[in-house]
Amino acid sequence: MKQTRRDFIKTGGILAGGVVATAAIPNTLNNKISKQQSKNYEMNFSFKPHTLKLKHVFTIATNSRTTTPDIITRIEYDGVVGYGEASMPPYLGESEETATKFLSRVNLKQFKDPFELEDIIDYVDYIEKGNPAAKASVDIALYDLVGKLMNQPWYKIWGYDKSKTPNTTFTIGIDKPDVVRQKTREAKGFKILKVKLGRGNDKQMIEAVRSVTNVPLTVDVNQGWKDKHYALEMVQWLKEQNVEFVEQPMPKTQVDDIAWLTAHSPLPIMGDESIQRIPDVIKAHGVYSGINIKLMKCTGLREAHKMLNLAKSLDMKVMIGCMTETSCGISAASQLSPMADWADLDGNLLISNDPFEGTKVINGKLSLTDYPGIGLKPDKNVWGKI
Amino acid sequence: MKQTRRDFIKTGGILAGGVVATAAIPNTLNNKISKQQSKNYEMNFSFKPHTLKLKHVFTIATNSRTTTPDIITRIEYDGVVGYGEASMPPYLGESEETATKFLSRVNLKQFKDPFELEDIIDYVDYIEKGNPAAKASVDIALYDLVGKLMNQPWYKIWGYDKSKTPNTTFTIGIDKPDVVRQKTREAKGFKILKVKLGRGNDKQMIEAVRSVTNVPLTVDVNQGWKDKHYALEMVQWLKEQNVEFVEQPMPKTQVDDIAWLTAHSPLPIMGDESIQRIPDVIKAHGVYSGINIKLMKCTGLREAHKMLNLAKSLDMKVMIGCMTETSCGISAASQLSPMADWADLDGNLLISNDPFEGTKVINGKLSLTDYPGIGLKPDKNVWGKI
Numbered sequence: 093m094k095q096t097r098r099d100f101i102k103t104g105g106i107l108a109g110g111v112v113a114t115a116a117i118p119n120t121l122n123n124k125i126s127k128q129q130s131k132n133y134e135m136n137f138s139f140k141p142h143t144l145k146l147k148h149v150f151t152i153a154t155n156s157r158t159t160t161p162d163i164i165t166r167i168e169y170d171g172v173v174g175y176g177e178a179s180m181p182p183y184l185g186e187s188e189e190t191a192t193k194f195l196s197r198v199n200l201k202q203f204k205d206p207f208e209l210e211d212i213i214d215y216v217d218y219i220e221k222g223n224p225a226a227k228a229s230v231d232i233a234l235y236d237l238v239g240k241l242m243n244q245p246w247y248k249i250w251g252y253d254k255s256k257t258p259n260t261t262f263t264i265g266i267d268k269p270d271v272v273r274q275k276t277r278e279a280k281g282f283k284i285l286k287v288k289l290g291r292g293n294d295k296q297m298i299e300a301v302r303s304v305t306n307v308p309l310t311v312d313v314n315q316g317w318k319d320k321h322y323a324l325e326m327v328q329w330l331k332e333q334n335v336e337f338v339e340q341p342m343p344k345t346q347v348d349d350i351a352w353l354t355a356h357s358p359l360p361i362m363g364d365e366s367i368q369r370i371p372d373v374i375k376a377h378g379v380y381s382g383i384n385i386k387l388m389k390c391t392g393l394r395e396a397h398k399m400l401n402l403a404k405s406l407d408m409k410v411m412i413g414c415m416t417e418t419s420c421g422i423s424a425a426s427q428l429s430p431m432a433d434w435a436d437l438d439g440n441l442l443i444s445n446d447p448f449e450g451t452k453v454i455n456g457k458l459s460l461t462d463y464p465g466i467g468l469k470p471d472k473n474v475w476g477k478i
Numbered sequence: 479m480k481q482t483r484r485d486f487i488k489t490g491g492i493l494a495g496g497v498v499a500t501a502a503i504p505n506t507l508n509n510k511i512s513k514q515q516s517k518n519y520e521m522n523f524s525f526k527p528h529t530l531k532l533k534h535v536f537t538i539a540t541n542s543r544t545t546t547p548d549i550i551t552r553i554e555y556d557g558v559v560g561y562g563e564a565s566m567p568p569y570l571g572e573s574e575e576t577a578t579k580f581l582s583r584v585n586l587k588q589f590k591d592p593f594e595l596e597d598i599i600d601y602v603d604y605i606e607k608g609n610p611a612a613k614a615s616v617d618i619a620l621y622d623l624v625g626k627l628m629n630q631p632w633y634k635i636w637g638y639d640k641s642k643t644p645n646t647t648f649t650i651g652i653d654k655p656d657v658v659r660q661k662t663r664e665a666k667g668f669k670i671l672k673v674k675l676g677r678g679n680d681k682q683m684i685e686a687v688r689s690v691t692n693v694p695l696t697v698d699v700n701q702g703w704k705d706k707h708y709a710l711e712m713v714q715w716l717k718e719q720n721v722e723f724v725e726q727p728m729p730k731t732q733v734d735d736i737a738w739l740t741a742h743s744p745l746p747i748m749g750d751e752s753i754q755r756i757p758d759v760i761k762a763h764g765v766y767s768g769i770n771i772k773l774m775k776c777t778g779l780r781e782a783h784k785m786l787n788l789a790k791s792l793d794m795k796v797m798i799g800c801m802t803e804t805s806c807g808i809s810a811a812s813q814l815s816p817m818a819d820w821a822d823l824d825g826n827l828l829i830s831n832d833p834f835e836g837t838k839v840i841n842g843k844l845s846l847t848d849y850p851g852i853g854l855k856p857d858k859n860v861w862g863k864i
Contacts, residue, residue, distance in 0.1 A: 207630075209637025210817070242628050242635070244593075249628070249635060251595025251780070370791045394637070401784050402791045405756045431596070 135200035139165040141188050144416050144443045160416045161188045165229040167237045169206050174237025175468055177420040178229035179388050191226040198230055206238050213394045224391045231392025232424045239465030247460055252430035257458035260435045261286035261310055264301060272300035283456030284308045286436055290316015294326060298333050312339040315365055320349040324356055331358045339384060340364040351379045360409050369395055373402050382409025387425050400428055414439035423450030424466040426458050447471045521586035525551040527574050530802055530829045546802045547574045551615040553623050555592050560623025561854055563806040564615035565774050577612040584616055592624050599780045610777045617778025618810045625851030633846055638816035643844035646821045647672035647696055650687060658686035669842030670694045672822055676702015680712060684719050698725040701751055706735040710742055717744045725770060726750040737765045746795050755781055759788050768795025773811050786814055800825035809836030810852040812844050833857045
């Protein structure tokens, strides 16, 4: 898939009018000052809105949209800059307004050493409940910064082999058969596709895709099925269509039904809407075969890395997913992907105004850069000082 | 406690006669060659026995001894050297012979990039079942090497604040009251002591310690109690003696009794003999309040770090423990200690021939160095080329 990010960015002009807010509000909850730091540098945190423009109208079981609210963050320390991102699809409850309010309270100047990731991210997490995408935007920027200070990409710091990245799925949204066929044709570079189901035309969707391609599929029902027997019949049929797993087949509240389905299913049943943070992984054990980890839901890389290891310890499958995001969020998430069973990191390919270059898809497979941190290169035309 | 390591090393001469074995046996199980490595360096792995001399006869519920078999490992890559260690108290089943046999099969030359920690440690783990200390000796040397290649100590790479290291316990072994009183007096620099119990003279032991000091205590019963009601009575009495937790009160096979004790106990009940690797942490959930993580039992830092995060995710307490070890194993384990509830890292203080300098105990508290890797400095008189 040929990217034309740069052209869109040049003409987009969205960032030019963005607000730059430097958070300098003292935090009364936590006044910790690191004692081991001899250097006298400060972390300068700033952020600006960057509404994502979607290339196509995006339809899932519950809504449709053409843009995604998004905020880009930046932490500068000793001349080194880390970047982060908060992507906020409306149905998850965060917005540019809530994230701006939250991020305005983030005071990183009280910490003298960005390496104290656990303390800093704990502090951010305790500012206020919720706000996972806003929290992720600080976490990702901090990881990017610290990786750059170590001059290593995180996949290396975590000990992963980047040749083991999975193929990423590319998502085919719910639509009429001829549109689905056209989208499937356009996705011919991908070795695995993710088909959205759950709006009553499930078999029609799969048949439309299958009329164009034989690549393995995964399906995401987004809680669309309500009856466990129907769900099991569908899963059995989907297995025959070379589907690798089924994501969130039923409403997350139907825990017993999902556990029953997982126990009887010939395919792995993956939790998505049920899974946000660490405690959800433990609850998912015995209910789902595996989990979908998304930075924007789990507050960022620190928690995502722990969830990945936790799920593996519990013998559960792991997929790394995303929202519509810039290459910032995608490159961050992709650092974890060599240890994941599946990756669904196509969010940057769905937008037309990506201000970063990072992890790419080459022959369907995630290809990590060797840039330090989260593996990112910001577009100089947009960002100026890097 | 004043250390006289250097003097002992100079006159000890144990290492001088040690065998240096460079493992070059091709591994048929795994012939993976890293593809992303442009440099043409190799990892050179070697090891030599270094029997530890104990300052005092060491008595626990099941045996007594004056030495501990130990092997020091070394991985050299691009002129940088990482050190590791296998400490093998006889009752755990490994020996200099079994470790030598295992380590002779380790062929790291097939891996071109030491950063691929997950793959390399998986390979070592799959060579043969068991052999956790021998495996740990490779894992620790590899972590030391990779940390040095990043020029950072692991506590920083993991995002920890080194000012948060706990006080370490110092162990008072089972003995007659006057010897116990003398040992307790000698341990006056420590802010917390660990008292071995489980040989029938429990109250006598605690009373002997309490006649000398009021510092908090922890107790390690080493499976010595057989009756759950006796155990609960003892725990209640121990709480009144300012004991913070009870370690492995009953035989690890008495799972239901231990779960009952934990449910009724006013103090945390920690698992030790029950805990080796990741699956044991999951089994311990609901049975123990927390776990004792030891590098020599869990195969090293990779697994220890995952066990720590797993236990925290399960809301369990964590202590980092050790065998009698040199400062190599202790410094490695101490990198994790800022995230632990308790540390029991006194093993290097119990030996008279420590060939390393690393993490120290200052005013009872673990004090990590800022040396990269596991924070170690080998004694040049013993090691020559560093």
